[in-house]
Amino acid sequence: MAAVVGTHELRRPVVVAVQTLAVAACYFAAGRLGLMRRLTVEGAVFTPIWPPTGVAVAALLIFGIRCWLGIAIGALLVVITLASLQPPAIGIIAGNTVAPICAYLMLRRLGFRTDLSRLRDGLVLVFLGALGSMLISATVDVAVLVLAGKIAAHNFWPVWLAWWVGDAMGVLIVTPVLLMLYRIRLPLRAPRWKEAVALALVACVVVPVAAHSPISLLFLVYPLLVWAALRFPHGGSVLCALFASVAATVAATDRVGPFERLSDNELMIKLQAFNGTMALTALLLSAVITEQRNTRRSVELACQDLVEVLDYLTTGNPSRLPPLPPLPPLPPSTDDKGKGRQNEAR
Template identity: 70%
Template sequence: MVGIQEPRRPAVFALRTLAVAACYYAAGRLGLLCRLTVEGAVLTPIYPSTGVALACLLVFGLGCWPGVTLGAFFLVLSLGTPGPDVVGILLGNTAGPVCAYVMLRRVGFRTDLGRLRDGLALVFLGALAAMLISSTVDVVTLILAGKLAATHFWPIWLAWWVGDAMGVLIVTPVLLVLLGARWPPAFARWREALALSAVAVVLVPVATRSSLSALFLVYPLLIWAALRFRLAGSMLCALFASVLATVAATAGTGAFAGLSRVEVMVKLQLFNGSLALTALLLSAVITEQRNTRLSVEEACQELAEALEHLTAHDHPAGRAPPEVEELRRARDKR
């Protein structure tokens, strides 16, 4: 189910709006800690505020859009005195996540991301398609205001669009997983989770900061996380790797040393994009196959119980018919 029932009390609505605005603002400030300059424009390779905004819309419903607008306004205000162009910026930053929410709701998107179609919808509708709106409106607004040169429209627009899309691809799934997780979590595989975390803490910094351009070392770790911990493990691993890669890119170290700022942006976004797509789609496929297997097992169990009940009067007490025994043996093997 996408969204929850809208609160009717003004106090609840106001508190929710302020909470969404605060989350949007905090995410934006974190994203601005790592900046890249493309054709004179300062951009963030990952803009987490778009991911926060879409997650809030999916969880709380369309009524929380004023919080997105308010958070965007405070973020713009923290960067300097806003001018008339602030209206276009707020419009773009709000319209992108809202359009993503509307499109996802139209296709029956489920926030548990348990189906491959949900992962594909988030990638192509929520990230790639909807963020075209926000990036286009924002960049055109800044050009009309004279803050950007029109001759640099395409490289700035591309970097802006990819940054917004990366926020959705990387941040939104993590927030949806955290909000939908059961607390406290099960302790059955804590040892493996700790081992995965330890390997990630050692391997990811080496991969992102090594002069050998060893970013590919992250993918086996990502596959391990997806196979064993599905979406929660893979997306947290992807978020960790993306953050460290972004830090290395802005510092110009490791695999990003000796590159121009445009080359750094392209290489970083290709890495972040492929990482997020791999984590999201692989986890969705694994989860969907697991749910299918569980459904088949439940159907077999129900069939065995039905056969046992229907044929109980035709066999001696304490003995089950051969069909039921065969189903039981198949179930025990699984």
Template identity: 60%
Template structure:
């Protein structure tokens, strides 16, 4: 028996180590991809979208708090690939690790569901996981620059805002997409594949036309986002929002289109406003649609079960036992006890 317990503990430890190494590797790769769209604000390198924060929050939600060392290792590897490690590097690594950890703990505290099937899940991810927890990493990173003399005090807020929004956009755009991919099960019907193909082709045409070029038709992105969110919820809307944000970041780096003749701070402000609007539109609308559909399915199931009970009563038969989670009610005519589904509560 002792040998079996030792073997199980060894397997569990090995599994945690492998997951931690995988998280570190993926965090590093995500960071290198994020640096492709980097901008310079007040001499400090910032990114409009920092994918590692989104990946870190998703990894913690899926695998648990035990993989946090992978986040720290991945952050350390990214910093060492850009500059020589110093004592201050570990403070930056700590901030980059504690931020996602706080996001994970706060989301768990409020009962966050990985499927983001309720509006309150979307709101929690936005205000707790994204805007709230990322205050830690941004304040730590930029504050360290000021303390060490690498950044003037008067330049703190502009750099801090760019850093904070970049980390938050990573959570808002990347985390939902990863959670959807992890939880995706079951094939789509042929009719859905046709619609998906049509929407994909439309996005490939409309988004570059709206973002890239001198016309700067950024407003065309939002009707498409709404359409995709209504039909495919998070899976489609977050892909569409991420694609639009990447294209817009590319255009901002070229200083073309909507970003022509703007200063670095103006470019960052305009870019982050657009990225934030697309992320919020896609995430919150998708969560609302998913919640309404879940409520409708629950009510429909309850009606079907109630109709079955009434049929048995009308035939003089004993109604079938219903699953746990039902409540009793009295028949309005003869006082017979009926079983009603507690899922009439629409708080799904």
């Protein structure tokens, strides 16, 4: 018994260390991917989508609060690759670590489910996990840059807005995909694999054309999101949204298609408006459809139980009767109370 206890006590720190290193590696890899595409606002360089925020929130929801150190290490590695480790860099690392932790605490406080099977889960992830919590990282990071003299004080709000939207987009687009991938279990069952292949082929044709066409055709992405959400609500819409967002970001940073001949501010507004509305549509529509399907499944099961009860009442076959929950005790009636009082009087 002592050997078994010692093995479990030794295994737990090893698992935590492995999870921490894995989170740090994923955060760093996501940061390097995000830095491949940049935009400029008021002389400050930022990423339209910052995937590490999505990785951090997803890691906290999957592994718990103990993986916060991996987030901090990953943020440190990303900052070191960009500049030397100075006091402003430490402030940025702190902001990028605290914001996902606050998102995790608020989501858990409100009973967030990682399967995103309810509309409230999608709304909480959007307004608290993304838009609300990322206010912390944007405010801290941009304030540190202003205090360090990297950004002029009068450019605080434009840079802050771009920073906040980029961090929020990372949560809206990356976190649902990672949560969906974590729930996948092998072997995969694909009853509609032909339709899935058809959707993927259509998306691979329509999305690049819409993102690179000089005519504004980005609206063609939304029918694909609706198709994916209706037929594959557990992951099709978020994967389609991720692909469309990446294609639009590449086109925007290359200044081609509908993003050609736009100023820096106009380009940022158009790109982030498209990414935000598309991510909201995919996430909330998928949550609504999943919730309705679960409700319909519960009603069907209740109807089956009712049919079995009626069949038992008509045929008298107890083997087909489902177990019924025990009835609560009934309160004493007024007649019983009167009889009890008469007995006490006697």
